[in-house]
Amino acid sequence: MAAVSPERISIERYRHKAAGYDASAQRTMPLRRRTIALLRLQPGQCVLDVGAGTGLSYPLLREAVGDTGLVLGCEQSPDMFALAEDRVRREGWRNVWHANESAERVRLPRTADAVLFNYVHDVSRSPAAVRNLLQQVRPGAHVAMAGMKFFPWWTGPLNLLAWLKNRPYNARAADLWHPWDLIQAHCKDFEIASTQCGMGYIAHGITREEHP
Ligand SMILES: C[S@@+](CC[C@H](N)C(=O)[O-])C[C@H]1O[C@@H](n2cnc3c(N)ncnc32)[C@H](O)[C@@H]1O
Numbered sequence: 001m002a003a004v005s006p007e008r009i010s011i012e013r014y015r016h017k018a019a020g021y022d023a024s025a026q027r028t029m030p031l032r033r034r035t036i037a038l039l040r041l042q043p044g045q046c047v048l049d050v051g052a053g054t055g056l057s058y059p060l061l062r063e064a065v066g067d068t069g070l071v072l073g074c075e076q077s078p079d080m081f082a083l084a085e086d087r088v089r090r091e092g093w094r095n096v097w098h099a100n101e102s103a104e105r106v107r108l109p110r111t112a113d114a115v116l117f118n119y120v121h122d123v124s125r126s127p128a129a130v131r132n133l134l135q136q137v138r139p140g141a142h143v144a145m146a147g148m149k150f151f152p153w154w155t156g157p158l159n160l161l162a163w164l165k166n167r168p169y170n171a172r173a174a175d176l177w178h179p180w181d182l183i184q185a186h187c188k189d190f191e192i193a194s195t196q197c198g199m200g201y202i203a204h205g206i207t208r209e210e211h212p
Contacts, residue, residue: 001036002181003024005110005126006103006122006171006172007076007104007171008113008124009013009171010076010077010078010170010171011077011078013168013169014077014079014172014174015077015079015081017080017168017169018054018077018079018080018082018083019079021053021056021080021083021105022054022083025056025122027153028119031146031195031200031202032056032057032060032146033060034146034202035094035116035118035144035145035146035202035204036057036060036061036064036116036118036144038142038144038202038204039064039114039115039142039143039144039204040114040142041064041065041067041076041113041114041142042064042065043066043068043069043152044065044066044068044069045064045065045069045070045073045113045114046065046072046110046111046112046113046114047061047064047065047069047072047112047116048072048108048112048114048115048116049061049071049072049074049098049102049113049116049118050073050074050076050115050116050117050118050120050123050129050133051071051074051075051076051103051117051118051119051120051122051123052073052074052075052080052084052098053075053077053080053083053084054080054083054084054087055073055083055087055088055096055098057116057118057198058071058073058084058087058093058096058157059091061081061094061116062095063161064172065095066203067095068095069095070095070096070097070110070182071093071095071096072096072097072098072108072109072110073096073097073098073099074098074099074101074103074104074108074114075098075099075100075101076100076101076102076103076108078100078171081100082096085098085100092124093154096185097109098125099131101135102129103123103126103132104126104128104129104132104196105128105132106132106133107136108136111137111138112135112136112137112138112141113137113138113142114141114142114143114144115133115134115137115141115142115143115144115207116144116145117131117143117144117145117146117183118145118146118147119146119147119148119169119170120145120147121147121148121166121170121172121173121175121176121179121203122171122172123149124145124147124179124182124183125172125175125182126135126172126182127173127182130182130183130186131193131211134183134186134207134211135211137207138207139207139208139209140206140207141206141207142204142206143183143186143187143204143205143206143207144202144203144204145183145202145203145204146195146200146201146202146203147179147200147201148162148165148166148176148179148196148199148200148201149162149176149177149178149199149200149201150162150163150176150177151167151198151199155198159176162163162176162199163176165199180192180201180203181199183188183203183205184203185205185212186207186208186211186212187205187207187208188202188205188206188208189205189206191203191204191205192207197210
């Protein structure tokens with residue numbers, strides 16, 4: 001029997017999560033703001049929101065790039081994307097372009113100056129997605145990411161807790177040791193810090209001229 005792809009698993013999980021997502025994500029807003037600040041966005045820039053979900057980061061990204069800037073998004077779950085699309089239409093935003101497309105396949109209409117990976121573990125563990133996205137970003141772009149990770153190995157059973165917390169959201173929940181390393185390989189000046197008492201991380205860097 002053929003294995004079910006991470007893409008299908010993820011789409012199915014977010015079918016059930018989409019309606020309650022914004023309410024459940026309210027407590028993540030301070031960390032979201034901190035991660036977006038690491039992008040050092042300037043008015044007029046073009047920023048990519050990877051796995052944009054319901055578009056919760058769009059207002060913050062728009063505020064940072066201003067009316068002359070552009071926010072790009074990709075989101076593979078039709079249910080999450082529909083809510084992001086409702087948000088864009090409701091707010092009448094003209095400088096948001098987004099697509100209901102996977103990070104592995106999306107084609108951006110413009111080269112991005114900065115990229116946000118906010119709690120998109122399945123994307124950051126997909127070599128095809130990381131390659132496709134970072135080839136459409138200019139060299140020298142700021143990249144910022146945040147998400148969950150395993151505790152150090154010697155904490156043992158605590159990682160069962162981390163896995164259980166991640167499983168409902170991520171098809172690749174067992175791969176939480178170095179969730180940033182595929183992206184780090186495309187960057188210089190990469191820095192990583194622990195959050196949430198060691199169960200989370202925040203990281204940032206600058207894209208290199210050459211891809212690995
Ligand atoms: C925890 S949510 C985070 C959403 C948003 N980044 C935020 O901060 O609110 C993870 C999102 O990643 C999306 N996702 C997972 N794998 C993806 C892929 N390969 N391409 C695009 N989106 C993906 C999911 O559908 C889901 O909307």
